[in-house]
Amino acid sequence: MEMIKLTIDNKKIEVAEGTTILKAARQFGIDIPTLCHFELGDMGIENKPGGCRICVVEIEGRRNLAPSCITEVQEGMVVNTHNIRVINARRTVLELIISDHPFDCLVCAKSGQCELQHLATQLGIREIPYKGEQSTYRKDTSPSIIRDIDKCILCRRCEMMCNQVQTVGALSAINRGFMSVVAPAFEMNLEDSPCTYCGQCVSVCPTGALTEVDHTNDIIRALSDPSKTVIVQTAPAVRAALGEEFGMEPGTLVTGKLVAALRRLGFDYVFDTDFSADLTIMEEGTEFLNRIKRHMAGDTSVRLPILTSCCPGWVNFFEHNFPDLLDVPSTAKSPQQMFGAIAKTYFADKIGVNRNDLVVVSIMPCLAKKYECQRNEFKVNGNPDVDYSISTRELAAFIKLANIDFLDLPDEDFDDPLGESSGAGVIFGNTGGVIEAACRTAYELYTGKKLEKIEFEELRGLEGIRSATIDFDGLPLNIGIANGLGNARKLLDEVRAGTSNYHAIEIMACPGGCIGGGGQPYHHGNSEILRRRAAAIYTEDERKTIRKSHENPSIIRLYSEFLGEPGSKKSHCLLHTHYFPKSNEVTIHR
């Protein structure tokens, strides 16, 4: 690769040909402010429309300032990133952007996390000299996501995530000039569009234009109602990220403090979604082995590969895009919904509370979980199995609201019986984790032998698509893993074309899996944060004494006391579901 010599801010540097000025500067510790630019570099995700012009720099010998995010370095270039001319231009650009932005920072959900706000502080903007018309657009509230387009600065990050990375295609820039907005086709509401609620648009939005629907107040109401018993479940990925909201290093595990905080918030029982992740493995693993055995016995009606079904964003995606393949995914409900179903039957009976007086709350790294718990098929006579789902971010805000000193909390343990979990349940938070957990159990159930090595390293990593062949004692099983819906689509296209040679495929909608979920603390494009969260999850697994789902004593007891066998009639009713074709087409049904 050819190297290019140039000078940035009097610093002589050398970078590879094709590097942009922005990246060259950052490599050498020179920070150029950006707004529309966004990247999760090593995950192949980048947005650089070169539209906002905040990152302009002066190149000596050129008449105009150049946007550094899209201008490549050239031999002998002399670049100034912060001289007076550049700073003045940058401030003017920002003043113009803000002149069409509401001034309601005090009550904005993004306040404190807003990149526009940070930039205004950084550039010392104190007043906006430009007065004029402001663009307005109706607010659109879906079950998971709120679009407040008045706050949109047209950076197109959401569009890039929705189209290029996730290939969902719900959002596009429409109209032109002052009337431009990012919207679904025909300006329909998000709820009517093919949106999967994966929330990746929210996780990259620099402002408050895209935020989650906040359910904290519903939970406060339930907690203050003496007639209600309020219980909570927390997803695996939450414990690996919540600490970031309290200034802790990314990748710090805060499981014990998380439990302590939830107890202080007033939840009657603090349980773990890891428990129902173990339950998912029992049901999904059994279904998987049954399909494999029937397939090997020559039953052509059985569909392979089997696809995991824990991720509600992914479920929405295949319902929209692959309505012809609805019999391929496992029928097992997600851990969130399995928890709800067990909590409102088995557990409610144990404590003698009617399901209508039991409120089940979930803490999730996810926004699609909000939609999932509102789905009709997860309700009994209108009462949902999971009443409210809030994100990691909402929980952090709730803890701060209650003036709980998070850093000073002792480590506490989950309550019994829905709080006991194995290491297999924990790793559900990482891409590859569900299928690794399934392999740990399926191997032992299938072969009758004990696993020599519990870790399946070949299933780990953050690459978008991975594959491995696992030896089930002479039976080679081909495993596929995809994270990010665009990658999932590639594997699904193979399944549809009949060219897929996988026996099982794990899919998670978000890049990195749940650790990179749409409800997690904002990573602002730092993929190192995702890596550390992933490592934390594996650490938690290693610390567990029980690391296989079928060895979880609470799970064993649940089957012996209540469910019978995995796949029993009762298990099927409570723990399995079915899928619906949601045509992507607006009006046409051929």
Add this chain to the structure above:
Amino acid sequence: MSTKTNTENHIANECPYNGSLPEVEVKIKLTADKIEKIDAICRSFDNDPGELINVLHETQSEFGYLPAEVQDVIAQNLRIPVAQVYGVVSFYSFFTMTPKGEHPISICLGTACYVRGSEKILEEFKKELKIEVGETTPDGKFSINCLRCVGACGLAPVVMVGERVFGRVSPEGVKQIIAEYNN
């Protein structure tokens, strides 16, 4: 915490989970021959998403406008999200989602026509037909659009109705033009 045990949360013989998706109403259905026509246009551009603008162009000249359901079929054929198709349709003022009238009226607002008073003529058409630019009369007879120069500047101000050109139009002549098509 209550200690009573019989709270009837146990599931009975019938599984109580029976929810389903709300019924989706199919609003408009294109006839099979129209879908075939769109398919043919897309095929003639090899279903290449890079040809979207050309496909839209040809489809609009075939149908007169680009309603949602037509954009939907194009999106399926080119394998791109319908939101992107709509993004392009809504960006270019040439594309329209409103059907044109039986007699589409175009008023030239090019330089020559403009200085000779075409704006007054446009106002007159809007007043007479009680519609705005880009709209169609409720009876579907007339629609108003603007254009920039038809190359007949010597006849300015110029109005086109369908393919027919009217030159040296005066505000007083507007009524007469409409009347001619209203019989």
